[in-house]
Amino acid sequence: MRDLARLGETGRDDLASLHRDLLDPPAHAARPHIALNFVMTADGRVSYRGRAEIGSRTDRQLMFHLRSMAGAVMIGAGTLRVDPFAPSTVGRDPQPLAVVVSRTGDLPLENRFFRHPGPRLVATSASAPPARVAALRGAGAEVAVFGETDVDLVALMAAVHGRGVRFLLCEGGPTLAGQLLAAQLADELFLTHATLITAEPDARRLFEGALAPAGTARVQRLTLHASPDGERYERSALRYGGP
Numbered sequence: 001m002r003d004l005a006r007l008g009e010t011g012r013d014d015l016a017s018l019h020r021d022l023l024d025p026p027a028h029a030a031r032p033h034i035a036l037n038f039v040m041t042a043d044g045r046v047s048y049r050g051r052a053e054i055g056s057r058t059d060r061q062l063m064f065h066l067r068s069m070a071g072a073v074m075i076g077a078g079t080l081r082v083d084p085f086a087p088s089t090v091g092r093d094p095q096p097l098a099v100v101v102s103r104t105g106d107l108p109l110e111n112r113f114f115r116h117p118g119p120r121l122v123a124t125s126a127s128a129p130p131a132r133v134a135a136l137r138g139a140g141a142e143v144a145v146f147g148e149t150d151v152d153l154v155a156l157m158a159a160v161h162g163r164g165v166r167f168l169l170c171e172g173g174p175t176l177a178g179q180l181l182a183a184q185l186a187d188e189l190f191l192t193h194a195t196l197i198t199a200e201p202d203a204r205r206l207f208e209g210a211l212a213p214a215g216t217a218r219v220q221r222l223t224l225h226a227s228p229d230g231e232r233y234e235r236s237a238l239r240y241g242g243p
């Protein structure tokens with residue numbers, strides 16, 4: 001195992017020193033550098049009873065640390081429907097752009113996202129009913145259309161890049177992550193391997209939806225850390241194409 005380090009149970013000091021290269025990320029044409037962040041059960045699922053309550057406190061602190069370095073943090077509508085989402089960092093100015101991707105625009109207006117102290121963007125398509133778009137705007141979000149039926153993620157990333165974002169963290173869920181993978185837009189994967197086994201039938205896998213056109217991707221591990229309870233934190237580059 002390369003670069004295996006021990007993290008404390010809370011590990012705040014150690015965590016803060018990790019992955020700081022993301023403050024000066026690789027440059028890409030017309031899009032930010034994009035990393036996915038997920039926690040997965042020991043039996044390979046990313047949802048449990050419809051939510052993501054899988055990891056430990058250290059896993060959450062790692063997520064907060066990654067957020068603190070991101071210019072934008074993005075999730076899909078399915079995740080917003082089950083989890084509060086406001087990716088703010090105490091004392092940071094400006095706060096990161098919070099992005100939610102939704103075809104329907106059918107989002108819970110009481111979600112913390114609508115009170116995020118930074119800019120809040122709902123990326124939707126022309127198929128979103130105008131009344132829903134108006135409700136989202138009324139609740140305090142900026143709403144922008146990026147495609148006829150689906151959100152064109154390349155166009156969305158170009159717009160986010162145009163706002164000066166150099167590093168975007170996508171916190172799922174698996175449908176949105178599957179689409180980023182299919183579009184070969186995801187550069188990195190932060191994957192926490194939790195110690196929990198749920199053996200829950202039909203729970204979500206890391207990527208839902210096909211890799212299109214039929215293809216494969218590979219993870220190339222960059223770092224691996226572990227906490228004393230056995231939870232592991234893996235950072236990998238994603239490589240596309242090839243056999």
Ligand SMILES: NC(=O)c1ccc[n+]([C@@H]2O[C@H](COP(=O)([O-])OP(=O)(O)OC[C@H]3O[C@@H](n4cnc5c(N)ncnc54)[C@H](OP(=O)(O)O)[C@@H]3O)[C@@H](O)[C@H]2O)c1
Binds near residue numbers: 151175
């Ligand atoms: N373990 C983890 O780290 C983790 C992380 C995140 C989420 N989760 C879990 O994952 C589950 C949710 O899964 P999910 O697959 O439903 O989540 P999701 O990917 O967050 O949401 C899917 C929804 O996002 C929208 N969407 C995604 N790509 C789109 C595109 N290209 N164009 C337009 N809309 C797009 C659609 O919204 P509309 O329905 O509005 O059209 C779609 O139904 C929850 O149980 C959550 O707790 C786990």
